[in-house]
Amino acid sequence: MNREKYTLITGAGTGFGKALALECARLGHPLVLVSLPGPELSCLADFIRKNHQVPVISVETDLSEEGNCIALYNRIRNAGIRINVLINNAGIGGTDRFEKKAMSFYKKQLQVNVLAPTFLSYLFLDELKSNSPSHILNVSSMAGFFCVPQKQVYGGSKSYLLSFSGSLALELKKQNISVSVVCPGAMNTTDSLTWQNKKASHILKWSVMNPERVASIALKKMFAKRKVIIPGFWNNVICLLHRLLPEWFRVFLMEQQLKRIERKQDPQKQGLAGTVSIAA
Amino acid sequence: MKILITGATGYLGSRLTQRLQQEGHVLVLLVREPKAILSASFANMTIHKGDITDPASIAKAMEGCTHVYHTAAVAKYQSSGMDRFYEVNVTGTRNILEAAMRFNIQKLVFTSSAAVFGPSLDIPLTEKDPRIESFESDYDFSKHLAGNLVREFVQKGLNAVIVNPSRVFGPGPATYSNGVTRMIRYLLTKKILFIPEIGAYRSNYSFIEDVVDGHVLAMQKGKAGESYILGGENISYAELFNSVAGYSSSKCRLIKIPVDIIKGAAHFTSLFNRNTELTASLITRFAKHRMLNSRKAISELGYRITPFQEGLHLTIDYLKNYAP
Ligand SMILES: NC(=O)c1ccc[n+]([C@@H]2O[C@H](COP(=O)([O-])OP(=O)(O)OC[C@H]3O[C@@H](n4cnc5c(N)ncnc54)[C@H](OP(=O)(O)O)[C@@H]3O)[C@@H](O)[C@H]2O)c1
Ligand SMILES: NC(=O)c1ccc[n+]([C@@H]2O[C@H](COP(=O)([O-])OP(=O)(O)OC[C@H]3O[C@@H](n4cnc5c(N)ncnc54)[C@H](OP(=O)(O)O)[C@@H]3O)[C@@H](O)[C@H]2O)c1
Secondary structure, eight states, X not given: OOXXXXXXXXXXXXXXXXXHHHHHHHTTOXXXXXXXXXXXXXXXXXXXXXXXXXXXXXXXXXXXXXXXXXXXXXXXXXXXXXXXEEEEOOOOOOOOOGGGSOHHHHHHHHIIIIIHHHHHHHHTXXXXXXXXXXXXXXXXXXXXXXXXXXXXXXXXXXXXXXXXXXXXXXXXGXXXXXXXXXXXXXXXXXXXXXXXXXXSOHHHHHHOBOHHHHHHHHHHHHHTTOSEEOOSHHHHXXXXXXXXXXXXXXXXXXXXXXXXXXXXHOGGGOTXXXXXXXXX | OEEEEESTTSHHHHHHHHHHHHTTOEEEEEESOGGGOOOSOOTTEEEEEOOTTOXXXXXXXXXXXXXXXXOOXXXXXXXXXXXXXXXXXXXXXHHHHHHHHHTTOSEEEEEOOGGGGOOOOSSOBOTTSOOSSOOOSHHHHHHHHHHHHHHHHHHTTOOEEEEEEOEEESSSOOOTTOHHHHHHHHHHHOSEEEEESOTTOEEEEEEHHHHHHHHHHHHHHOOTTOEEEEOOEEEEHHHHHHXXXXXXXXXXXXXXXXXXXXXXXXXXXXXXXXXXXXXXXXHHHHSSOBOBOOHHHHHHHOOOOOOHHHHHHHHHHHHHHXXX
């Protein structure tokens, strides 16, 4: 049986999760990578085995189902794999008016963004205790701090992770398990986000980061047991301003932002973005 | 068989046009400026003035054709005019694909680029490997989005294949898109060349004739929706510079400059000149391995790689004999 300790990353097939997986591999950590069924994950796993010579176990499963979270845990335990780092990265994003999406979408979003991290932390807790020092990293967002327009449910789900992580960190400190939460701003992950970021206004563009960079910052600070991780200079400036600005001015800024979003959603004004169809 | 070629005035497109002409095919060229056609003979060739951002001009050219090579693109890495990359490379490709559906084109070959696969680590990349870096350059991202469009149209029933050439070099005009040949010419004619200190990094160089063959083979044997890397050997920059210097008995002195200094200079010049060829992101592109594995094209298409030294020899002979 392999006595090495593994890092488990959810949503590892693409985007930020892929960047976290590659950075962990570069640091030499054996990996359990979890993603929805699809071709990306096995290609990434093969790439890491070839290029970094670390063991990789890949699991394709839908974490919006409670049963699948339990099955994942059982599978890892039965295989005798020891986990000492749990990274809850899988998430469903989205920017839209509240009434535009179906209830089933919000249900799934909350299942993946809120319930899956909660259940996986719960299921793997004993495992993390017995393999300590251990780490949990939850992937929240800058949208967890502020009331970003058209990110009602998403922002709420990310606020939950901030609060959940902070409280759990207090409890688990004695057991030598650190709990960190990382709050990235805009990142160039999916094609549609990369496209949006390219088209963003100048000030917003400054804060855009590549997931490779965010992953390296997040992991370094997670191992240093930092509780709340805000990657990048501009995101820190934004957080600071948020704390200093009066309430009415923050609301004013967000209302301006909402107007900008609604202008962009106007099909008449989409221009190139309309023809550059990008799978979300 | 009647073949439409876009980008026939370009480096790759002109060599492809010549090849297909030699093979006796009936060709239709969609060009922005008919005078720019390099071909020596116009036998079996119809020329349509048009633009791939103008669907009406595409329709006129494509009607009656059975096969399409879509090579046209904005293929320069420049910091200015990012929208142009998307207008031509993405929307233009969409226009071509829509027309291909409409005119029941039997098969289409789309010229993408190996740049969509990004940098490698120590092992050459295959078509299946994940990108390890986000998209930085608008050119790379536009070619990636265009490839996605091709796959989307394959889902809708279009028979289309994607080819991904690496850095192409060889006989032909030493233009922007023929960077290695341009460097060779520089070494042949100038006394001093400043090069970034990136000697150990390996990149992939494909010989133009191989890439042209690869296009023809992809049209014959390529599977719909598949991508094929059309590469060459993986060569370090040090090997590249030394081979060129060795073959050409060049008197040029190479002066190495640390990458950070060049990046600083690039930032500085881009403050004044938006059209500068030297962009900081371009330099960063070079300070990485970009190794590729052409195994899939070799085994599935019968693609062949001309040894780098041989290709270099042919290029230098060409430059000495034909180029001004
Ligand atoms: N991009 C940004 O600007 C940004 C900013 C702040 C925070 N974040 C957060 O970063 C995390 C990663 O997002 P990303 O930008 O990298 O987007 P992404 O590429 O769409 O990644 C989302 C990941 O979650 C996985 N996932 C989604 N639904 C799932 C399900 N039902 N079961 C299992 N896995 C599921 C996906 O798996 P597959 O790979 O199989 O599809 C994917 O790997 C998310 O939590 C997101 O909220 C992103
Ligand atoms: N060179 C390389 O190393 C390399 C490597 C990988 C992939 N590629 C790809 O190979 C293809 C050909 O590149 P190349 O190196 O031959 O570049 P090139 O010499 O710059 O040729 C580009 C061609 O596209 C045409 N074109 C540009 N915009 C157009 C438009 N709006 N409508 C119609 N035609 C337009 C140009 O016509 P004009 O003469 O009118 O400008 C020219 O014929 C491109 O798709 C490129 O992405 C090249």
